[in-house]
Amino acid sequence: MKCQIDVTEDPLKVQRRDVIGQYKLPVDVRFCARCTVSNQRPRITFDAQGVCSACNYAQYKREHVDWNEREKQLRALCDKYRKANGDYDVIVPCSGGKDGGFVAHQLKYRYGMNPLTVTWAPLKATDIGRRNLDAFIASGFDNVLGTPNGKVTRRLTNLAFSHVGDPFQPFIYGQTNFPLHMAVKYQVSLIMYGENGEVEYGGDAKNAFRPDRDIEDHDKHYFSGLPPEFWTEHGVSAADLKAFMAPPHDQIVRNRTSIHFFGYYKFWDPQENFYYCTENTGFAPNPERSEGTYSKYASLDDRLDGYHYYLGYIKFGIGRTTSDAAHEIRDGKITREEGVALVKRYDGEFPRKYFEEFLEFCSISQAQFDQVVDSWRSPHLWEQVNGAWRLKHTVWQP
Amino acid sequence: MGAGERGLAPEAHCLAALRSTRLIARLDIKGPNLIKGIHLEGLRVIGSPNEHALRYYQQGADELIYMDCVASLYGRNSLREIVEAAAQDVFVPMTVGGGIRSVDDATDLLRSGADKVAVNTAAVANPELISDIARRFGSQCMVLSIEAKQIGPARWEVYTENGRERSGKDVIEWVRRGVALGAGEILLTSVDREGTRRGFDIALVRAVTAEVSVPVIASGGMGTAQDLVDVVQQAEADAVAMADILHYRRAAIGDVRQAAQAAGLSVRTYG
Amino acid sequence: MASAPVAVVDYGVGNLLSVRRALEHCGATVAVTADPAVILAAKHVVLPGVGAFANGMTALQRQGLTGAVRQVATGGRLLLGICLGMQMLFDDSMEFGLTAGLGLIAGSVVAVPSIASDGRVQKIPHIGWNSLLLPAGRESWNGTLMQDLRPGDAAYFVHSFMANPVDPRHRIADCHYGGIPVAAVVGRDNVLGCQFHPEKSGQAGLSVLRRFLRM
Numbered sequence: 071m072k073c074q075i076d077v078t079e080d081p082l083k084v085q086r087r088d089v090i091g092q093y094k095l096p097v098d099v100r101f102c103a104r105c106t107v108s109n110q111r112p113r114i115t116f117d118a119q120g121v122c123s124a125c126n127y128a129q130y131k132r133e134h135v136d137w138n139e140r141e142k143q144l145r146a147l148c149d150k151y152r153k154a155n156g157d158y159d160v161i162v163p164c165s166g167g168k169d170g171g172f173v174a175h176q177l178k179y180r181y182g183m184n185p186l187t188v189t190w191a192p193l194k195a196t197d198i199g200r201r202n203l204d205a206f207i208a209s210g211f212d213n214v215l216g217t218p219n220g221k222v223t224r225r226l227t228n229l230a231f232s233h234v235g236d237p238f239q240p241f242i243y244g245q246t247n248f249p250l251h252m253a254v255k256y257q258v259s260l261i262m263y264g265e266n267g268e269v270e271y272g273g274d275a276k277n278a279f280r281p282d283r284d285i286e287d288h289d290k291h292y293f294s295g296l297p298p299e300f301w302t303e304h305g306v307s308a309a310d311l312k313a314f315m316a317p318p319h320d321q322i323v324r325n326r327t328s329i330h331f332f333g334y335y336k337f338w339d340p341q342e343n344f345y346y347c348t349e350n351t352g353f354a355p356n357p358e359r360s361e362g363t364y365s366k367y368a369s370l371d372d373r374l375d376g377y378h379y380y381l382g383y384i385k386f387g388i389g390r391t392t393s394d395a396a397h398e399i400r401d402g403k404i405t406r407e408e409g410v411a412l413v414k415r416y417d418g419e420f421p422r423k424y425f426e427e428f429l430e431f432c433s434i435s436q437a438q439f440d441q442v443v444d445s446w447r448s449p450h451l452w453e454q455v456n457g458a459w460r461l462k463h464t465v466w467q468p
Numbered sequence: 469m470g471a472g473e474r475g476l477a478p479e480a481h482c483l484a485a486l487r488s489t490r491l492i493a494r495l496d497i498k499g500p501n502l503i504k505g506i507h508l509e510g511l512r513v514i515g516s517p518n519e520h521a522l523r524y525y526q527q528g529a530d531e532l533i534y535m536d537c538v539a540s541l542y543g544r545n546s547l548r549e550i551v552e553a554a555a556q557d558v559f560v561p562m563t564v565g566g567g568i569r570s571v572d573d574a575t576d577l578l579r580s581g582a583d584k585v586a587v588n589t590a591a592v593a594n595p596e597l598i599s600d601i602a603r604r605f606g607s608q609c610m611v612l613s614i615e616a617k618q619i620g621p622a623r624w625e626v627y628t629e630n631g632r633e634r635s636g637k638d639v640i641e642w643v644r645r646g647v648a649l650g651a652g653e654i655l656l657t658s659v660d661r662e663g664t665r666r667g668f669d670i671a672l673v674r675a676v677t678a679e680v681s682v683p684v685i686a687s688g689g690m691g692t693a694q695d696l697v698d699v700v701q702q703a704e705a706d707a708v709a710m711a712d713i714l715h716y717r718r719a720a721i722g723d724v725r726q727a728a729q730a731a732g733l734s735v736r737t738y739g
Numbered sequence: 740m741a742s743a744p745v746a747v748v749d750y751g752v753g754n755l756l757s758v759r760r761a762l763e764h765c766g767a768t769v770a771v772t773a774d775p776a777v778i779l780a781a782k783h784v785v786l787p788g789v790g791a792f793a794n795g796m797t798a799l800q801r802q803g804l805t806g807a808v809r810q811v812a813t814g815g816r817l818l819l820g821i822c823l824g825m826q827m828l829f830d831d832s833m834e835f836g837l838t839a840g841l842g843l844i845a846g847s848v849v850a851v852p853s854i855a856s857d858g859r860v861q862k863i864p865h866i867g868w869n870s871l872l873l874p875a876g877r878e879s880w881n882g883t884l885m886q887d888l889r890p891g892d893a894a895y896f897v898h899s900f901m902a903n904p905v906d907p908r909h910r911i912a913d914c915h916y917g918g919i920p921v922a923a924v925v926g927r928d929n930v931l932g933c934q935f936h937p938e939k940s941g942q943a944g945l946s947v948l949r950r951f952l953r954m
Contacts, residue, residue, distance in 0.1 A: 341510050341512070344506075344510050345506075345510065345512065348506060348664075354664075355506055355507050355509060355510065356507070357507045357617055357631075357659050357660045358617065358627075358634075358659075359509070359631075359632050364509070364632055365509065365510075366506075366507050366509035366510065367506075367509060367510050402513075403511065403512070403513070404498075404511075405499065408498075408499075408538055408541065411538075411541045411542060412541065415541065488867070488868060488869075490867060490868065525941070528941075530868055552756075555756055555757055555760050556760050556763075556764070557764070559757075559760075559761055559764070559938055559939060559940070559941055559942075559944060559945060560895065560939055560940070560941050561895060561939050578754070579756065580756065581754075581756050581757055581760070583754070583757075583939065606789075606790065608864055608866055608897050652866075681862060682862075683866070683867075736868040736893040737870065737891050737892065737893060738893070738941070
């Protein structure tokens with residue numbers, strides 16, 4: 071649909087962002103000795119040997135975790151939550167991809183649970199994404215698809231892109247909170263995610279040794295890090311935001327809602343999840359690689375997610391290839407040498423395929439897009455050489 | 469059945485009837501490992517290349533194909549040592565490909581025990597490489613490797629860099645040009661079917677075998693022996709490259725040979 | 740089994756590595772050599788070769804090895820020509836005009852016909868696996884290089900020209916290409932030849948080499 075959404079601002083006066091201050095980034099750029107990620111990933115830490123926390127966690131996972139013991143804990147957890155009467159007993163957030171598919175299939179067919187799989191609609195579904203979701207459902211799962219108001223979504227995406235430098239923030243909020251809504255509505259206490267991203271990919275590792283995570287009280291109504299006043303000033307009412315926000319905290323608590331990570335109970339290997347799902351849930355990878363990376367099996371379902379990754383590349387110098395290569399190195403699929411070569415080849419590739427669609431979705435012009443993007447180029451990462459932007463430090467030339 | 473009914477050029481039809489189908493084991497290599505992916509991605513480590521090559525040779529493979537999957541990324545083919553080692557115990561023809569960019573690269577591999585070289589990315593960038601290699605070593609040594617991805621009804625695009633980059637070239641036009649330049653054989657991989665076990669892309673293989681009269685090896689998608697029978701009977705493939713079915717031990721070459729014989733295909737007598 | 744090293748003639752033509760490996764696999768010690776003395780000291784000599792006849796003969800002459808190879812034959816030692824090497828054992832070849840060969844087996848080398856016996860076009864070169872058969876007039880392979888094989892066993896061929904022995908008794912095995920018999924294995928006393936590549940023909944090829952080493 072080509073209708074123009076209401077954009078009331080003047081052409082954006084875009085001020086240079088303080089990326090370092092906002093994300094508390096170190097000024098000196100360092101790369102992990104083992105994988106391809108840098109210290110610019112927010113909340114990541116490096117040890118004295120220059121190895122990042124995600125790599126250390128991967129080693130710990132391989133060498134020090136008693137997975138038999140964890141399996142026992144999983145069985146105990148399932149025994150505790152399993153309902154004998156046919157009601158759903160676990161919410162599995164999924165997109166139709168390999169991770170949620172793996173979790174749902176295991177819980178249902180190996181651990182005898184009755185999952186309700188829950189999907190938050192992508193901004194713009196890809197054919198392969200929709201096909202995979204359908205195949206997943208057809209392979210034997212109940213699924214609820216939550217699709218927020220299209221006009222509101224576009225408005226939020228525009229605002230988040232312009233003011234926070236991430237068009238995907240609203241989506242991420244909605245995706246995080248929708249399972250909480252479903253848990254409350256269906257009176258299901260247990261929500262089972264795949265992996266704890268902070269732990270597996272290098273962030274705040276404080277939760278590495280527990281299977282669950284605290285549910286914070288979001289009743290202060292901040293959304294995408296911005297206060298309610300910001301949204302109302304920009305034409306988004308509290309009612310508009312409701313679908314994206316968590317249900318009232320007291321309802322969550324009364325439901326005895328508990329968020330667990332399957333990656334705590336089972337050795338998490340995304341590539342193996344991919345193979346598992348091709349065999350069990352009808353998952354098909356993309357025959358062509360996603361723009362910005364070499365991968366064909368991760369994050370396939372949204373035509374516009376490339377712009378989230380691209381902004382990540384601008385802000386942190388960490389593109390999609392860096393992340394994909396990093397976890398494949400940690401999982402022993404590729405060597406660091408290959409990872410570095412892949413990053414050099416593909417990282418930061420501009421997602422051209424759906425660019426016009428993205429601009430139209432956000433009702434912005436290319437000039438506005440460029441202005442916003444450039445405002446996030448911190449001088450500690452970027453320099454201009456012969457009129458072209460270039461990263462000062464890369465993993466192949468630190 | 470007359471040539472016209474099959475819609476093939478008369479020569480191609482005659483030749484197809486005379487050849488026996490070759491059963492080829494395809495090994496995709498990365499560094500020291502044999503690997504296997506789906507759509508040429510998600511490359512899982514299977515094990516030792518030479519252990520598997522030896523097993524397939526002993527099972528009766530008519531030929532082996534070794535493809536270096538990181539070669540394009542690194543700009544070099546690293547299979548020389550693997551090929552040299554294979555040449556100690558494997559006594560059937562070997563084709564080696566991946567990252568071959570010059571006649572010197574080809575010479576190196578042929579001297580190490582390879583009988584044929586397979587070229588894709590470098591040939592697309594510089595088609596003269598095909599004739600240079602053919603002139604020096606003979607067309608029978610020069611295999612044109614094509615990664616084909618469907619882009620429309622009866623239309624396929626040539627991909628390079630191990631299925632990662634589009635070239636903008638049409639497969640049928642490219643295969644015609646490649647053979648004119650001296651390619652003696654075509655290794656045709658369907659990116660859409662590769663690793664999926666859903667059968668070969670019959671339409672793709674048929675379009676290529678109808679276009680040229682050099683042998684065409686169908687690669688990508690073999691789920692069962694019946695798929696092999698289908699691609700030979702319906703698409704006139706001269707040879708079939710098997711990977712997933714062998715590496716995951718879903719069948720041995722002997723099983724496939726028996727099934728082919730039972731279906732009336734002409735194959736080498738072995739065992 | 741041979742105790743002196745098997746000499747593989749290195750005259751700059753042919754895939755020597757595979758031939759050597761195959762012979763070693765059959766238990767031989769192998770010397771890949773261009774030294775006439777080494778060649779003449781061997782009990783078994785292998786003459787490999789791929790490519791054009793004229794090139795092969797010129798290369799052999801340039802290395803000064805034509806005499807040595809002939810002497811191996813006349814001296815009663817065992818000589819095995821492979822592919823082009825087999826063709827060079829004959830009197831001459833029609834490839835690119837008439838070229839003289841070593842003249843060790845009577846006959847000429849001619850092009851593999853591009854028209855099959857039934858009139859249909861066939862592809863040149865003859866490449867691939869083809870079944871080995873008893874030629875007309877030969878009852879069995881006992882006492883020959885082919886002793887350990889059975890009719891129908893296949894070998895790997897790559898060639899555009901074929902040798903025609905004058906004496907039918909010099910045809911040990913044939914294959915059929917386009918309905919036309921092609922000399923696959925030839926032999927006159929101690930001078931032997933394989934048109935196919937025994938080093939690329941799996942177990943069948945190795946059986947031929949083993950038999951050669953036992954002679």
